[in-house]
Amino acid sequence: MLATHGDSARVIAGGQSLVPMMAMRLLRPAFLVDINEITALKFVKIEKDFARTGACMRQCVVERDDTLAARVPLLRQALAWVGHVQTRNRGTVGGSLAHADPSAELPLVARMLGAKIVLRSSKGSRTLDAGQFLTGPMSTSAQPDECLEEIHWPVWSEKRTGSAFTEIAIRHGDFAMVAAAAQLAVDESGRCTRAALGLGGAAGTPLAFAEIAARLVGTKLEDKAIEDAASDASKETDPGADLHATKEYRRHLARVLAGRVLREAREKAKLQ
Ligand SMILES: Cc1cc2nc3c(=O)[nH]c(=O)nc-3n(C[C@H](O)[C@H](O)[C@H](O)COP(=O)(O)OP(=O)(O)OC[C@H]3O[C@@H](n4cnc5c(N)ncnc54)[C@H](O)[C@@H]3O)c2cc1C
Numbered sequence: 001m002l003a004t005h006g007d008s009a010r011v012i013a014g015g016q017s018l019v020p021m022m023a024m025r026l027l028r029p030a031f032l033v034d035i036n037e038i039t040a041l042k043f044v045k046i047e048k049d050f051a052r053t054g055a056c057m058r059q060c061v062v063e064r065d066d067t068l069a070a071r072v073p074l075l076r077q078a079l080a081w082v083g084h085v086q087t088r089n090r091g092t093v094g095g096s097l098a099h100a101d102p103s104a105e106l107p108l109v110a111r112m113l114g115a116k117i118v119l120r121s122s123k124g125s126r127t128l129d130a131g132q133f134l135t136g137p138m139s140t141s142a143q144p145d146e147c148l149e150e151i152h153w154p155v156w157s158e159k160r161t162g163s164a165f166t167e168i169a170i171r172h173g174d175f176a177m178v179a180a181a182a183q184l185a186v187d188e189s190g191r192c193t194r195a196a197l198g199l200g201g202a203a204g205t206p207l208a209f210a211e212i213a214a215r216l217v218g219t220k221l222e223d224k225a226i227e228d229a230a231s232d233a234s235k236e237t238d239p240g241a242d243l244h245a246t247k248e249y250r251r252h253l254a255r256v257l258a259g260r261v262l263r264e265a266r267e268k269a270k271l272q
Helices: 002-008 018-023 059-064 066-071 073-079 085-090 093-099 105-113 210-214 223-235 247-271
Strands: 009-012 031-034 044-046 050-054 116-121 124-129 134-136 147-154 161-168 178-186 192-200
Touching (some): 009 018, 044 066, 059 085, 105 134, 178 247, 192 210
Antiparallel strands (some): 161 178
């Protein structure tokens, strides 16, 4: 169907974003390709360095999966902020990534951890980094005839790893004004051996700060080092303004929330 009608067809997964967009006439596809009954798109598999989730996995199932939460804790932490129990019962992991809202939680986790996105069409499959896949607000590099098939979430093997996710929204369940995620690994002396930091709602796509996070490696994650990292990250944001928040306020939130997740991740890592 996608190969034949790609330009005028749309995949429908949980329908939690597509149906509202159709109701508002923002999208008017001639064909809907319903992937809900494709069992091959519903799985969780743990490999050595990454966890694979099928694109059509319901968000609630991923959220409740204890094995996944142990390997990629940010998934459960982020999903707690995605909409409501009712929307997570229906919404899928792949749908959230394909929808590519710049404030959405799962694209932020994918971008910040460096997840791989597997796309399939009748011509074959290709694998992209989340950063290549997410190209702008509500836009991805997927072609109209491609279906998102699965996502590979990196698993950190470091024993002392901690992660944290937080956001500010008008009401819990609303899209974030700004969201922040961090993951840190430390050695037995508390020295940082690996770091990742990301911000959502702070630009047209979720942002990952690999260079800024790398500067934390080798430090003891003192408050000053964390504040500097948070401040540097917020300077690299390019948030929009709307009736909820100005650009300056979003940038302020970016700094405060980045500091908050880094400190929380540090404490969790040291407790391991
Ligand atoms: C009240 C409410 C609150 C919400 N709050 C949040 C929130 O706080 N954070 C958040 O991130 N989301 C939120 N959402 C959106 C929700 O997370 C959606 O589930 C998600 O954005 C889309 O997933 P879906 O499976 O419902 O996809 P659908 O709505 O079915 O599809 C969304 C888009 O992705 C495409 N698509 C879906 N699956 C595939 C695939 N496998 N391959 C290719 N294209 C595909 C569709 O063609 C469509 O363009 C909210 C939704 C509602 C209704």
